[in-house]
Amino acid sequence: MTTNRQAPHGERVASKSTSCMGNRSMPWGSQPIVTDPALHPIIRASGMMNPLDIASHADPPPPIVAETVRLHFPFPARAASLVPLAGDASNRRYYRLFLDDSPLPSVILMQLAEPEAFKASEEAIGTSAEPIDELPFINVHRHLSAAGITVPTLYWYDQARGLLYLEDFGDTSLLTACAKDIQHQRTWYPQAIDLLVHMQLHATHSLGHRCLALTRSFDISLFLWEFDHFLEYGIAARQGSPLATREEHRIREEFRKIVHWLASQPYVFTHRDYHSRNLMVSRGQIGVLDFQDALMGPPTYDLASLLRDSYIRLEEGIVDMLLDRYREQMMQSVSAEMQDRLLLADHEAFRRLFDFTSIQRNLKAVGRFVYIERVKHNPKFLADIPRTLAYVQNTLQKYSELHRLYELLRPYIPEWH
Template sequence: MSEKILVDTLVGESIQKKIISGDKYKIIKLTGDASTRRYYRVVFEEKGYVVCLDMPRNPEDGEPDFLRIQKVLKNGDVRVPQILDYDIERGYYLEEDLGDQTFLRQLSLCKTRDEERSLYIEAVDLLISLHKTDLKKYPQEIFNKRSFDEEKLMQEIHFTFQQFVEGLMGYQRDKYNYNLMIKDFSSLAKRICRGPWVFTHRDYHSRNLMFKDNELIVIDFQDARRGLPQYDLSSLLEDCYYQITSENHDFLIERYWQNVGIEHYKTKEEFLSAYNLVAIQRIFKAIGSFAYIYRLRGDIRYLRHIGRAFERLKDIMFLSNEYPQLRQELSSLYYAY
C-alpha cells in the first residue's frame, strides 16, 4: 500500500467518525523536517488539515512525547497545533493546518525595525508562557525526566567536533588542540548544569514558530526538557537564520528578564553571564547540526548559516571573555579553513 493510499484510508476513517467533514479532497505530500516523520496536506473545498505519519507504537508504551507535551501546553494556554484525531498504533495524527508562514517568513515582510520588534515581542511573550509551565505539576511527564545535564551538553559538543571540525573542515583530531578545547567546553557545561530549571522547548527559533491569522503557534516541542531559561531565549535571539538589531536584542532580553529571569537570578549581571555561556554552547551545537545536514543530504543551503553562526559565536565569546583560549583555538581552525 502506498503512503498516499494509507493517508486516504485514515482520513476517511476520521470523516466516518465525524471528526472532520467533506467529500472531495486532495492529498499533497509536504517537505519533511529533520526527523523520520512524514507530512501530508489534506485539502477540502473550504478547509485543510495536515496528516503526520510517525512510527507506529504499541498502546502499552503510551502516547508519544509530542502528544503528551501538546496536551500539557494546551492546558497551560500555550498556543500549539490542535490535534483532531490520532491512532498511535498506525502512527496517524490529524492536525490543524498551520499553513506555510513561519515566523522567519513573517519577519521578511517587516517594513521597519519597529515592526520587527513587535513581532519579536510576540515570540518572547509566547516563550514566557512556555517557561511559566509549572514543572512540579507534572512529575511523571517525559520533559521532567530529561534535562540539559552535562552529559547531554557535552554530547552536542562532541557532535560538532565530529561533524564540523573533523567532518566538514577535515581536521584530524591529533592535528589540533582537541583536548584543550574539550576541557574548556566541559568547564562551561558544568556551569550551565547548575540550573535554575524551567520547561525548555530545546529548539525555539524562527522556523519552529508558525504565523497564522495574526497569531504565533509553537511547533516541534517533542524534545522538551528541563533546562536553563536562557537556552530557549538564546535560540531565538541568536537565531542563525535571522539577525536582529542590537537595540531590539537588548530590549527583548530586558523584557524577558523582567518577566522570568528576575524570578530565578539575584542580579541581571548573573543572568546575562549565564546567557552568554548558554549561547556559546547553543550556537556551537547549531553549527554541528548544519554541517551534519549538509554532509548527510548534500543540502548546500545549510552551509550559509555556518558563517553567520560562527561570527556570532566569536562575538559572544569576546563579550564573555571567560574562555579566551577556546575562542582563539576555534578561530584559528575556522579562518585557516
Template structure:
C-alpha cells in the same frame, strides 16, 4: 524539500488514513506543508466545507510522535497556542492536527513584517510555558546530553569540514568545553522547547502558534531565549537582541521563572548557553551534509561562527574557548562528501 517525494506511498497512506479519520467520502486534496532535517514530513489537506488540517507523517518515530501528543496537551493546558490533535496512529507515526496557517515568523520577517509584535508575543508565550508547564517527566537536559551535543562539533564539523581529527579536537577543546558545561549546568531548569525559533512559530490568532515541540526537555532556563534570537536563518542587531532579552528578563522575573536576579548575570548566562548551542548546531549541519547528503545546511555555518565571536566579545571568559574553536576551524577541509559514510 528535504529531498523527499511528496506523492509517494507514504503520502498516499497518510491521505487515506486522514480520509477515514474525517469520515470523508473522497480522499481530500493534499499538498506539502513542511519538511525538516529528519524524515518527518507535514502535509496540508483541504476538507470541503471544513477548512484544512495538517498531517504529521513520521514513520519509525513512534516515541517522538507520542512525545508530541503529550507535550501538546501540556502546552494547551498552559494556554499556549499549539496544534490540537484530532486523531493519532502512533504505530505508524501519523497525526491529524489543526492547521495554524501558512506563514511562519521566518516568512513574515523576511517579507518585512514589523518584528516587534512578533518578538513580544514570542517572549510572552515562552514565559508562560516556563512558568506553568510542569517539567516532571520530561527528559533531563543534563551534562551528559549537553556534552554529547558538543561532541557533534568535535566529531563531525571539525573532522569533515576542517580536516581536524576528532581525538585532536577533543584534546585541544577539553578544558574550554568542561568550563562551558560547568557554567551551563549551573543554570536553573525550566520547560525547554529546544527549537524555539522563527521557523517554528506561526503568525496566527492568538499569536504565536508554536510547532515542533516534541523534543522538549527540562533544560537550562536561557536556552529557548537564545534560540529565538540567535537563529540559523535570521540575525538581529545587538540593540534589538538586548532590548528583547531585557523585556524577557523583567517579565520572567515577575512570573516566577528562575532567571538570575540581575540582567547582567542573565546576559552572561545567555552567552555561555549560546556557545553550547552554536557548536551543537555546527556539528548537526556537518552531520546532515556528510552523513545524510544535505549539504545546504552548511551554507548557514558562517552565521554561527559570527555568533561565537559575538558571545566572546560580550563575555571575556569565553574568549579562550572561542579563539581555539576559530583556530581549529580555520584549517582547510580535506574530506569530500563521498569519503564520509
C-alpha cells in the same frame, strides 16, 4: 481539551483547539514538491502509506486517509486532495490535506518514519528515569495545551499507521513574518518572549498527568554530547580529518567549564528548538510547533534559540530590549529568592549567562547542520552556518575568559580567518 480515549484504529486527541488561529501550515512552508522516487525511502511497516503514492502536486488522498477523515474527524469533512510539503530535518514527512464540505479548508498530515519510531528520539534526550511508552508529540502536546500554550489541535492519531492529522497553521512562520521588516520584528518578537515566559512559568510543573519533558533534563553529559557533536561534524567532518587528540582535549576542557555553569542553573520547561521556524504567526497570535523533544533545562537555553537564531539575525538593540522584557516579566512573577537564583536582578550577570548559553546552543546547531548534510544528504541548512558561527565568534571575543577557547577553535573554522 477533551479527555483522550482509545479507538479501534486510532485516538482522537482533541475535538477543539487551545485557540482558533485559522488555516496555517508548518514552518517548512506550503510549497508542493514533486519528488524523485529514488530519493524516497520505502516505508516497510505494514499498513503504512508509502510516500511514493502521493508524490505529485495534488493527488487524491489514499483510501485510508479518506476513510479516516470521514469516520473519525470531530467535524464533518471530506478529503479532497493531498499535497506533499517540503520537509524539515527530521525523519517525519508532512502533507497538506485539503478538505471539502468542511468548516476548515485543510489539515496537516504528519507521517512518522515508523509507527513506533517515537521509542528512539532523533535527538539525544538526556537522562530519564521512565520509559517512553507514548508518542512524545502527543504527550508534550497534552501538557502544553493544559498550560495554555497554542499548539496545533490533533484531530486524530492513527497509531497503527503512524499518521497524525493536525490543525493547519498556515504559511507564516516568525521567520517569514520578520525576515525583511524590522518593524515586524518589534511587533512579533515581544510576543514570542511573552509566550516563552508563560511556558516557563506554567509548563515547568506537573499539570495532573505524566509529562515526558519533566522526566528528562539537560545534564552535564548531554551538554557535552552536544559540544562533541560540533567537534565531530562541525570541525572533523567539515575539514575532512579528525582533531588531534591533544587539541580535542584542550577544547573539551574549555567546553566543560561552560557546561558546569549551565548545569548549575535552576531548570525550567525547555522547548529545545524555540526559534523562528517553529513559531507560527496569525491573527495576532503565535503558535508553537516541534515540541516533542522538550526537556528540563536552564531558562536561557530557549532564549538563546530565539535571539541567537541560526535563521535570522536580530539587531543588537532589539536583542537587548527583548532580554530586558524577559527579565522584567520573570521578576514580576517569581519570588525574590528565585529572582536571585535566576540572576534576574543583575543585568550583567544575566546577559553573561545568556551569552555563554548561546555558545553551546549555536555550536550544537552548526554540528547538527553538517550532520544533516553528511548523514541525511540534506544540504539546506549549510547556508545558515556562517551566521551561526558569527554569533559564536562575537561572544568568544567579548569575554576575556573565553579568549583561550576562541584561539583553540579559530584554526578549524574558516569563517573566522
